[in-house]
Amino acid sequence: MSIRLDGELVATTMRTPGDDFELAVGFCVTEGVLHDAPVRTVRYCGQGSAAAAEYNDVTVETGGRAPTPTPRLGPASSSCGVCGTVAIDELRERLRPLDVEPFDVDMLAGMADRIDGQALFSTTGAVHAAVAFDRSGEPLLLREDIGRHNAVDKVVGRLHLDGRLPAGDLGLWVSGRASFEMAQKAWAAGFACLVAVSGPSALAVDTARVAGLQLAGFARGDRINVYTGD
Structure with missing residues (x-):
């Protein structure tokens, strides 16, 4: 499934069909491409002759408030994504340390x-x-x-x-x-x-x-x- 942000390709992932809108939004959140922009709507946007193609392309719409994403080169694997492509130091730049209590x-x-x-x-x-x-x-x-x-x-x-x-x-x-x-x-x-x-x-x-x-x-x-x- 192709995941887009305001129509721009972010990534393609191998997935089990179902909950596609949640998958697209969650990917944009966890990969940091939303940059706190509000999600206005999520919709299928695929085109093509095959009926199934319509449901293999999802765009998360922010009304242009999110920065234009840089697409990943190649599909995200269904086993573990693209583990290790983002260094811990890079995560530190966009994520604050958590201020939470541990669980029992x-x-x-x-x-x-x-x-x-x-x-x-x-x-x-x-x-x-x-x-x-x-x-x-x-x-x-x-x-x-x-x-x-x-x-x-x-x-x-x-x-x-x-x-x-x-x-x-x-x-x-x-x-x-x-x-x-x-x-x-x-x-x-x-x-x-x-x-x-x-x-x-x-x-x-x-x-x-x-x-x-x-x-x-x-x-x-x-x-x-x-x-x-x-």
Whole structure:
């Protein structure tokens, strides 16, 4: 799917169809291309002879208030996006350290048991999920996608459209590992913590430490490893 900002191409990503507007908005938020410009509308804008082409092109409209984006060269992978293309020093230039309270570690250890509603995973066993949850551990919003980064962007996009960003009162749970890009996106959305089923990369730990983001991994059953913000 091609993602545009005011009609200008930002990126192309391999995604699971569904929640496309949330995906486009979330990508623009986490990649920093909105620059705080308000989202006025989101719409399909594809053209072509194939009926499906119409739904593979989405533009986020700000009425020209967002700067003209620089498009990515090449598609974003469905596995982990373009991990590592944005250095931590560059993130420091556009993102402030988080001023949030860490979550209770004992509560985080049981998050996996609270996650329900992964319909696509139950059917295919081959998609990832991202979940926003509150400080009591209650899951509030779940999205699925073949790509972990897309699932996160769908959650972030929904929260942005609902006026709930920055998400300093929420945590983000992700299936799979916590990559650099997962930490980057959690930081950009203002989440207080990032919890992954598998382990984090070293760059994700470094990013979380700079961001002031609580980072936990191997959250399975009653076990959890906390890497930052404990």
